Amino acid sequence: MEPATRDGAAGGRVVRATLVASLAAVSLRSASVAAAFTSLEVELARLETFFNETSALDPRVVSLRPGGPELAALAAEFGFGGRATLAAAGRACLGRGEDALEPAEAEVVLEVLRRSAANLVLRARGAVARLCAQAAPAPMIVLVAGIASRTLQAGSFMPGCRQLAEVVATDRRCKKINDIAMFCLQDLSFASNLVAAVPSWIWFAKDLPVVSRWTYHEDMGSSRFDGLELLLLKLADGSDGAPLLMAEVGVWHAELSEQLLERFSSLRMLLVDPYHLRPGGTPKDQLQGYSAKALDLGSSRTQRYRDRATHVVQASVAAADWVASESVDLVFIDGDHSYEGAASDIAAWWPTVRPGGILAGHDYTLIWPGVVRAVNELGVNRGLAVHFTPEIWWVEKPLSALAGSVPTETSSVCVGVRTRCLNLGFVALGAEASSRRAAATNWMAAGLAGIMGGQAAQAYELPPLGYAYDALEPSIDKATMEFHHDKHHQTYVTNINKALEGKTQPSLVDLQRTAIKDGPAFRNSGGGTYNHNMFWLEMAPK
Structure with a gap:
């Protein structure tokens, strides 16, 4: 690969080419969708090669452009999300027109969306930690941090993908799913290009005495x-x-x-x-x-x-x-x-x-x-x-x-950020790293399930902690973690389920919109459940 393709802008072009190609292909008749998947697989294979090579850049090269590999990898993650979304929605609804997905089929698509969101959060968090360690400009850092924050709060960074999750969870009609999926893919393409262009937004030499x-x-x-x-x-x-x-x-x-x-x-x-x-x-x-x-x-x-x-x-x-x-x-x-x-x-x-x-x-x-x-x-x-x-x-x-x-x-540059690199398989590859990344993705996706909605269960559930109770020692001891997760958080979950007995269970995001008006049980227990679902996702062992 030519050196020029190793920066964030080139990564954005690769991702954009991938998603634009997929959009053009999927807009064809259903008979052409299978061919679109094949073409998309080829494009994404090229993108994966780009990511692997970017991750292995010499640190001396990286230092010339702070944030280059991190932003390129983050741009690529939006491409991976587009690939997964296209595959899940397309395969579920291929040739089905106005038919509606069965609940189990819809849950498969929702799980793909949750896992894509989980990967994006983990990638963005790792990038924030590494950018802080590099003393990259704060504007660059907050633009990356905002991706993780907005995804955790709303279930997806881009509005088109949030709407897709809602349609899959509630409407389930394939025609509508296909239509909204196109908006989601367009959003992902837009986001990947924005990420790749971040350095040009704030990287002006004359401004560095102030921006630094x-x-x-x-x-x-x-x-x-x-x-x-x-x-x-x-x-x-x-x-x-x-x-x-x-x-x-x-x-x-x-x-x-x-x-x-x-x-x-x-x-x-x-x-x-x-x-x-x-x-x-x-x-x-x-x-x-x-x-x-x-x-x-x-x-x-x-x-x-x-x-x-x-x-x-x-x-x-x-x-x-x-x-x-x-x-x-x-x-x-x-x-x-x-x-x-x-x-x-x-x-x-x-x-x-x-x-x-x-x-x-x-x-x-x-x-x-x-x-x-x-x-x-x-x-x-x-x-x-x-x-x-x-x-x-x-x-x-x-x-x-x-x-x-x-x-x-x-x-x-950064306050309150753990700057140790979050190596969850995004930079160092191999079996062990892949295993750690898979475990982290499973844990993050489980936490997002309650936030995004679409759970099969008819009641909110206590999400798994995702790491050992003593994994955060000496910062937080095992006894504190056991009490806070198993008793304190569980109490919030139990009480909000009691308040919702006999009523429709909304997603935790929707529950917050009317929590104050609906009364103390919804404000305290519903808010406590929502906050703690995110709280555990905000921490991870070194």
Whole structure:
């Protein structure tokens, strides 16, 4: 293989060629699908050769382009997922038209989707650990970490594949499965190309003095709420008991608003969203649903906090004009995700943040390059230290103009990340590595089963731990692991099953959407089950 094919961009081209070929072939009549599989096998064999050679690159070559092999392998993983998805859906529904899959057949397809997602999570986590060990730029690290985070929370990184899992689990009609599978494959092709292009997003020599001081945090939870809770606690520590003022830009159904208002009794929120006032739209244009209904739902969720929460039904930039300069403790931006929208939101709301306050936002991820560009420009142009978790980004406003534009303090690229290479058969090949990878994939897929839904069982089940109870010693001892998994987690599972007796069992993701409204049993036991299913997946022995 030529040296030029050993970088991430070439890997993306190989993956794209693979998936584009598969899409073109599968769009033919059913009689041609078997030939498409044969062609796909040939393309994927080439891709596997590329991955094996990439993994064996000399470290001196790797050092010239931080993240090259990791990103190339991650791009390839999306290709592997496309191959598995195409094979599973195609073979199950070949020539069946409007026929519906039997539940057992659907479960086979779902298991393939879960295992593909599990492999992607493990690959991304290993890449994060190795990128941290290389002191790669934090933006590169968080873009990779976001793949694992979003997959764990939603069952798949890409929306088309999440929709495919839902259709296979509930509808099961082959015609619809085939249609949605095409969207899933297109998403995977798109994602593979984005991964391969990551270095070009942030790798600018002139920006390195600033970007090298940006930090990725893995010790601040795995959700928007987790990260914002810790930021608000930090702000509260310096507030001398005064109420905290927060503006949330992009509210929609107000799930996050409700959580934060319930958590902080001294928090006052401006909830900014244009809803049905979005220009030039009709109900059919609203991808997230009819916006007036969203306003009704958001208002009902925050009704009991009406003395501390004010809905501002206005476009973000216009709403910012109503807010006094340097008056807000924390602004959280989750509105228009285009570059123009994100950049204008940042420019409009930055003046409202008080010195020492925080400007934060959501979706610094591969699938929202406009947000990535806008945040990068904020940090570089203003010389600010940008911080990331897998789900949020934030910057602190300097206490004075003399605080310095370029941060003077030094910080680690990664905080809370175990930087030992996660060798689960992704880099070192062979029988032992393959066995370890298979075990890890089985464990991760079992954890994802409850999150994605489609379980054959009619009740939630305690997932296996996936490693020995003493495997995390001396960090966590055996007795603690036995109690936390076998008793504490099991109690959550038992109690949520009791609450759902005689009712339809939704996936754990769907259960969270209405957990607060449905009452303490769903909020505490359902939330505890969901959180702990992810908790065990967040840890692994060295």
